[in-house]
Amino acid sequence: MFLTKMPLNPRRRGARKLLGSPQALHAAVQAGFADPSPTEEGRVLWRLDTYGQHRVVLYTVSPDKPDFTHLVEQAGWPTTETWQTRDYDPLLDSLRMGQRWQFRLTANPVRSARHKEWTETKPLAHVTVKQQKQWLLDRTTRLGFQLVTSDSASEAEPDLTIVERGTRRFNRQGSDLVTISTATFEGQLEVAEPMALRHALTFGIGRAKAYGCGLLTLAPSLRKGAG
Amino acid sequence: MTVVALRLAGPLQAWGSRSRFVRRETEKAPTKSGVIGMVAAAKGIRRTDPLEELADLRFGVRIDQPGQLLRDFQTAQRPKKEKDGTTSWSSLPLSQRYYVSDAVFLAVLEGERRLVEDIDEAVRSPEFPLYLGRRSCPPAGPVALGVFDSGLEEALATLPWMAGTRRQQRHRANTVRLTTVRDAHPDETDGELVQDIPVSFDPNRRQYAWRTITRGTVEIDNPHGTAEKAEEHDPMASLGG
Numbered sequence: 498m499f500l501t502k503m504p505l506n507p508r509r510r511g512a513r514k515l516l517g518s519p520q521a522l523h524a525a526v527q528a529g530f531a532d533p534s535p536t537e538e539g540r541v542l543w544r545l546d547t548y549g550q551h552r553v554v555l556y557t558v559s560p561d562k563p564d565f566t567h568l569v570e571q572a573g574w575p576t577t578e579t580w581q582t583r584d585y586d587p588l589l590d591s592l593r594m595g596q597r598w599q600f601r602l603t604a605n606p607v608r609s610a611r612h613k614e615w616t617e618t619k620p621l622a623h624v625t626v627k628q629q630k631q632w633l634l635d636r637t638t639r640l641g642f643q644l645v646t647s648d649s650a651s652e653a654e655p656d657l658t659i660v661e662r663g664t665r666r667f668n669r670q671g672s673d674l675v676t677i678s679t680a681t682f683e684g685q686l687e688v689a690e691p692m693a694l695r696h697a698l699t700f701g702i703g704r705a706k707a708y709g710c711g712l713l714t715l716a717p718s719l720r721k722g723a724g
Numbered sequence: 725m726t727v728v729a730l731r732l733a734g735p736l737q738a739w740g741s742r743s744r745f746v747r748r749e750t751e752k753a754p755t756k757s758g759v760i761g762m763v764a765a766a767k768g769i770r771r772t773d774p775l776e777e778l779a780d781l782r783f784g785v786r787i788d789q790p791g792q793l794l795r796d797f798q799t800a801q802r803p804k805k806e807k808d809g810t811t812s813w814s815s816l817p818l819s820q821r822y823y824v825s826d827a828v829f830l831a832v833l834e835g836e837r838r839l840v841e842d843i844d845e846a847v848r849s850p851e852f853p854l855y856l857g858r859r860s861c862p863p864a865g866p867v868a869l870g871v872f873d874s875g876l877e878e879a880l881a882t883l884p885w886m887a888g889t890r891r892q893q894r895h896r897a898n899t900v901r902l903t904t905v906r907d908a909h910p911d912e913t914d915g916e917l918v919q920d921i922p923v924s925f926d927p928n929r930r931q932y933a934w935r936t937i938t939r940g941t942v943e944i945d946n947p948h949g950t951a952e953k954a955e956e957h958d959p960m961a962s963l964g965g
Contacts, residue, residue, distance in 0.1 A: 500959060500960070500963060502959075502960050546956075546957065548956055552956070554956075556959065581960065583960060583963035584963070585963070587963070588962055588963055599957065601957040601959075683957065714957065714959035715959060715962065716957055716958050716959050716961050716962060717961050717962050
């Protein structure tokens with residue numbers, strides 16, 4: 498598996514098109530691979546991180562190395578910046594129980610629900626911050642980690658914040674409207690089951706993975722854990 | 725110098741300085757005549773009484789929450805009893821009344837301590853009802869903020885931001901830049917003129933003189949600011965940069 502970091506230049510017209518529609522960005526990311534189909538190791542996942550108005554970074558996790566020349570030409574800095582690809586396997590292999598990591602995840606928190614007059618259930622978005630946090634907390638065990646609790650307060654609060662949330666509406670090719678609600682989580686996790694976490698890192702979490710949701714990334718923990 | 729500070733907030737406010745006939749306009753910030761009128765009502769001064777003492781106070785406002793301009797197209801009718809006992813309705817002139825809705829202002833009056841303390845006391849237990857520029861606009865929440873030992877400019881620049889909590893949270897940044905409108909000093913020549921000094925509130929013959937105003941901005945702390953410089957999450961760090 499490979500992890501790729503690519504800064505985008507939001508002032509360019511091509512970048513505006515890509516940032517405006519997850520459908521377009523999905524197509525552009527897929528086009529960076531000769532064979533973008535999933536393997537036993539994992540699948541293509543991507544996430545767009547925005548910090549302030551001018552800093553936009555595209556992260557990709559993929560079974561093969563990508564070639565993002567077309568993205569650089571359309572939406573990057575063709576003469577100065579390219580993308581960086583790193584081998585992800587050393588990190589995946591080094592996951593051990595009890596390690597602590599800072600994490601970031603953009604997800605599409607939904608529940609299966611049925612309105613009164615419906616006959617079928619349908620995935621409906623969680624709306625409030627509380628619901629969205631609970632959505633992740635309900636899944637941590639299955640995903641092979643637990644959240645570190647900051648025991649500074651009287652009651653133990655899990656170290657989890659939602660740094661960004663919103664609803665994206667965009668057209669698919671053709672004309673049907675897609676609506677996905679996204680929440681970006683940041684916090685600190687402790688590895689519980691390395692194999693399950695590895696699966697979460699390479700196959701993604703939750704729905705709308707083609708549209709920039711589900712990619713969990715880890716960064717060294719700022720506080721000293723048992724890692 | 726001593727100042728008295730007033731919090732002017734309410735669902736509707738109307739601060740006219742140029743209203744004529746059926747078009748009743750409003751400024752974006754409280755006017756001196758409007759605030760002096762409110763203070764005079766609080767003190768129980770009649771409309772025909774002289775106002776020099778109040779009109780000589782230096783006046784300034786800060787726009788803590790700008791609100792929105794709202795137009796009311798008024799089609800009022802007046803009932804008239806006919807001789808045969810039926811009621812006929814005749815239309816009053818169609819009028820356009822403008823309001824600032826959902827705004828919060830800080831108004832400051834600077835003057836001698838005794839006078840300023842009197843005003844503060846009067847606003848806390850007013851003789852006539854207080855209203856924000858028009859009788860239909862009652863204030864929301866207490867108006868009096870107290871008396872402070874500082875100059876006008878200093879008070880406008882130091883009193884805390886009074887916008888609603890939700891608005892302050894949504895602002896995110898830790899400081900906020902607010903617009904101020906105040907009486908110009910005699911040596912400041914670049915101000916604007918508005919016809920806004922009350923000479924007489926006599927309903928038969930209202931009179932207003934001209935005053936020079938200066939617009940400026942002040943930086944105020946936002947008590948609900950949450951803008952921490954976001955630390956960028958860098959998954960590359962654990963993979964050799």
